[in-house]
Amino acid sequence: MKEQNQENNKDLQRSLPPKRPGDELDAAGKSLSEALRISFIILKAIMVVLVIIFLASGFRTVGSDERALVLRFGKIRGIGEERLLGPGLHWVFPYPIDEIIKIPVEKKVNMPIDSFWYFQHPSEILPEGPKQRTHIPEKLNPILDGYCITRGEKHSQTVAGTTGSDYNIVHSKWQITYQIDEPERFFRNVYVRDIKPGESYFDVITESITPLLKDLVEDAVASAMLNYTIDEVLFEQVARVTEHVRRALQKNLDDAESGIKVLSVQLTEKTWPRQVDDAFWASIKASQESQKAISEARTYADKTLIEAAGLAEEKISQAQAYRTKVVADARASADYLREILPEYRKRPELVLQEIYQDALEYALNNADEKMIVKPTEGTKGREIWFEFGRDPTLKPKSEK
Numbered sequence: 001m002k003e004q005n006q007e008n009n010k011d012l013q014r015s016l017p018p019k020r021p022g023d024e025l026d027a028a029g030k031s032l033s034e035a036l037r038i039s040f041i042i043l044k045a046i047m048v049v050l051v052i053i054f055l056a057s058g059f060r061t062v063g064s065d066e067r068a069l070v071l072r073f074g075k076i077r078g079i080g081e082e083r084l085l086g087p088g089l090h091w092v093f094p095y096p097i098d099e100i101i102k103i104p105v106e107k108k109v110n111m112p113i114d115s116f117w118y119f120q121h122p123s124e125i126l127p128e129g130p131k132q133r134t135h136i137p138e139k140l141n142p143i144l145d146g147y148c149i150t151r152g153e154k155h156s157q158t159v160a161g162t163t164g165s166d167y168n169i170v171h172s173k174w175q176i177t178y179q180i181d182e183p184e185r186f187f188r189n190v191y192v193r194d195i196k197p198g199e200s201y202f203d204v205i206t207e208s209i210t211p212l213l214k215d216l217v218e219d220a221v222a223s224a225m226l227n228y229t230i231d232e233v234l235f236e237q238v239a240r241v242t243e244h245v246r247r248a249l250q251k252n253l254d255d256a257e258s259g260i261k262v263l264s265v266q267l268t269e270k271t272w273p274r275q276v277d278d279a280f281w282a283s284i285k286a287s288q289e290s291q292k293a294i295s296e297a298r299t300y301a302d303k304t305l306i307e308a309a310g311l312a313e314e315k316i317s318q319a320q321a322y323r324t325k326v327v328a329d330a331r332a333s334a335d336y337l338r339e340i341l342p343e344y345r346k347r348p349e350l351v352l353q354e355i356y357q358d359a360l361e362y363a364l365n366n367a368d369e370k371m372i373v374k375p376t377e378g379t380k381g382r383e384i385w386f387e388f389g390r391d392p393t394l395k396p397k398s399e400k
Helices: 002-015 021-056 183-189 201-225 230-236 238-255 274-346 347-367
Strands: 059-061 065-070 087-093 097-104 111-112 147-155 163-179 260-271
Touching: 059 065, 065 183, 097 183, 097 201, 111 201, 147 201, 147 230, 163 201, 163 230, 201 238, 230 238, 230 260, 238 260, 274 347
Parallel strands: none
Antiparallel strands: 059 087, 065 097, 111 163, 147 163, 163 260
């Protein structure tokens, strides 16, 4: 059976026409051409998809509390207000053509400053856990303890004829609240390290600018404190001191063109050196007693002045009333004399006698007691006795 099949195959091969070498090459070329055509189609499709993906990757979202700058080959793109992108969806050319830098301008950052506070053991700072007993050193350690110097009361010095001032030491803690106000200035003039994958740009900004802000705050606090006394810093003008520090810090930031705005400055803690605590409390007590004595003296002075002013006004009022009465009496007398003047010119003796009689009548009518002694003839002398112990029941006419 096997031999028969072999013979049949040989007969079939003899019946087929012989193959030419060119036919085999044409079939291979067609297959290669078809494979290349399909490959180019697939490559074009892949390129189109890659271009679409590349262009789609240019969409960026800017948050509501952010503003964005677009860097085209490292330079800020746009003119004027177009240089900043507001909140929303924006399209830019993908990296490396364009690069978008998002800057948080609405976020407020609180930064504590404890550079001017005295050294504390970690167990004293921790809110929980066992507290270590505070050991107050005998002397201030400038290496460990932070402090700032305040102006003392002015006093004259005889040395070289100059006028100087003593100074005091104050420990203080501060808190600064700031935000980025001008994104372009901030980007140009403030160093921010490169962002690593997975990091927040806001956290990187905060970390990068903290050393700069800390140095500027320390400079502002140290220079401002020299304009105030220790009493003004601790008690009397705290708001004025903090405002002075805020203005000085803002000026330093503006001079550096940082684009950072200081929203508030707070003096969170303040105290005098612990080494002079007892002496300082004694000084405060003495100052309070002095102020109390001064206040009492001022109160007494005001009261005395008020009483003196009242007495003076009363005297002035009495004097004015007396003056008015005298003027009125003088005018009445003048009017009376004018009335009797024509009659006096005619009969002066009669007028004088009438005036005398009127005065005598007025005197007798207004006398409480009358004693009439008639003259007698032929007597060389006379004794008149008056009893001064009058009858108490006898009342003056004025009271009746």
